[in-house]
Amino acid sequence: MSSPVVFPWQTLIPVDRDSATAVYLQITHQVINAIQRGYLPGGARLPGTRMMSTLLGVHRKTIIAAYEELDAQGWIYSLPNKGTFVKSEGRENKKKKLGTFPLNQYPSKTGFHFTKSNLLDISVAPGDQPYLFTDGAPDFRLSPTDQLARYYTAALRRKINRRHLGYGSSGTDTFYKIQLSNYLNQSRGLHIAPKNILATRGMEMSMYVAASTLLSKEDVVLVGALSYYKANMIFQQAGAQIKAVPVDKEGVDVEVIERLCKKQKVRMLYLTPHHHYPTTVTLSARRRIELLNLAATYGFIILEDDYEYDFHYQTSPILPLASADEKGMVVYLGSFGKTLAPGFRTGFLVAPENLIAEMQKIQAIIDQQGDSITEQVLGELITEGEIHRHLKKTQKIYQQRRDHFCETLKSQLGNIVSFTLPPGGLAVWTEWDPTLNLLRVSKACSEQGVQLPSFLLYQTQQLTAARLGFGNFTTAEATVVLKLLKTAAQQA
Structure with a gap:
């Protein structure tokens, strides 16, 4: 094969000094990748440690450590006065033509066919907007984290509980x-x-x-x-x-x-x-x-x-x-x-x-x-009894949020939205002016800094509605987000 000096080592084995992975391991892993993908076939000679350290701009001891690791894993072997070579066992001796795919990058697509499910297609990941409408998610900020931390700590410290691990x-x-x-x-x-x-x-x-x-x-x-x-x-x-x-x-x-x-x-x-x-x-x-x-x-x-x-x-x-x-x-x-x-x-x-x-x-x-x-x-x-106490506390908070959300919703969007005060839960079912396109409202919301996911919207020839969660908004946040929703509806 070509001289090891001609082989584009700097391109195929980039060194990231900011990585948490040790430099010698970065080199080790990328040489293994080159061997596995056929760029370094069985019998290929690697540069000497001095030459490789110069090519990659690292200390010679780093290359020695990398070669020792490759040898320990069974990828290379050394012959006195001749050099270091890729082992041939189970690998073709024919060199694969170098492509443009970097060794430190994972494939973006599979090389095999699989059936995709349209049934499971739905986008629910939060975006970059500061406000997110949910279908009725609770406010994690109300979670009893102090109590949970105490109970978790106590449970982990008990020796009798270690058998459960x-x-x-x-x-x-x-x-x-x-x-x-x-x-x-x-x-x-x-x-x-x-x-x-x-x-x-x-x-x-x-x-x-x-x-x-x-x-x-x-x-x-x-x-x-x-x-x-x-x-x-x-x-x-x-x-x-x-x-x-x-x-x-x-x-x-x-x-x-x-x-x-x-x-x-x-x-x-x-x-x-x-x-x-x-x-x-x-x-x-x-x-x-x-x-x-x-x-x-x-x-x-x-x-x-x-x-x-x-x-x-x-x-x-x-x-x-x-x-x-x-x-x-x-x-x-x-x-x-x-x-x-x-x-x-x-x-x-x-x-x-x-x-x-x-x-x-x-x-x-x-x-x-x-x-x-x-x-x-x-x-x-x-x-x-912590569950009961937490529920009693949060239920009062969520009821206040429901009342405020519905009052603000009526004052801000009462001319285009109708709803019934929900007797419980963390969301309001709203029916909208059928002349509105709710997907356009959603897009306008995004421009206002509010994410209104499509799975909350229900629009057909017979229905124009949305399920709007209020539980994750404080009263102050609800006031802001509903004003932004009004602006978005006017723009849609």
Whole structure:
């Protein structure tokens, strides 16, 4: 091959002195890349340590260290008085033509084909704007971080808890499930034991495990005519057929569900009954009883998402369908993400014992170990009453924010927006002047420093609406952001 001096070492092995990686390791890794990609074939001679140090502008000892590392890993060998060479074992002796692709860059595209899913296409990442509308996210600034820090520190310091850090740990989940079952029995009117609980890393994981266990290809899943987009994506990814059911002021239309059940086999009904997503309406008590009877009659599963159960402002929350389920037709999903903070990824799934045992098999594939320390902490927060105290405190704050947000929304955009004061939750369902293009409003918002994501917008020939979260805004922030929203609507 060509002389090692002619080989473009400076181009192919750039040295970044600001990198946290030692210089000799940078050289080592990039020489390995050159060998793996065929630019340095088996038998190729490397420059001597003095020459290479001159070519790369580094100390000779750095090159010696790099060559020693390459030799230790089996990439090169040295012959006295002859030089240092690339080992030939398993590598072609034919040199690959040098291209323009740098050795320290990762490929931007795969070299193989794979199926892309349009079902999962959605942009939810926050942009650079100072204000972000959400679909009802809580304010992480209200999270009880001091209490969490104390409980985490105490849990990690206890020697008895160290056994929970290894594989196959046991004990923590039992303690947590005992406390959680007591908490749910008291706050939701359930009648469950620890064996009825599957602990997960959040609502979406619970939903994914439930769909993977319960749904087969072409199964029919009923959802609200407007429904939670992530749930729809999970069901479709599982191969299910989604059919929409009308939603009115009392929740999903039970008569339509019954007519559908008489025509075809329905596998599942997905509900967010406490505050329907996205319209925030509450499923009436009468319809809850009717749905339980229909499920028992026609044999469909009710997947009950306890979305925003903890946030109610005018009356006590209506108990979930799971609290009155006598036939084992309801699978109940919940999370502490909104209660504590979105980053606190702890969810739960409640179901009869035989189904929990089957779901544990699916969960073991994607989340074998879980998070035992977090569960220990959460169990202690429940035991000490910290969850109740935090909820009581934040509920007052969110109610004040709701009232202020709605008053300001009415004063700023009352001529083009109508809404009903939500009885709970962290978002308002707004219906807009149908002559407006909401995507243009979203674009104008971006120019005003406000991000209004497209998944919050619902615009068809029959509907022009948006779900606007208020929980993550202080009253002062809400005043500013709604004035900017008004300006954007005028410009659109």
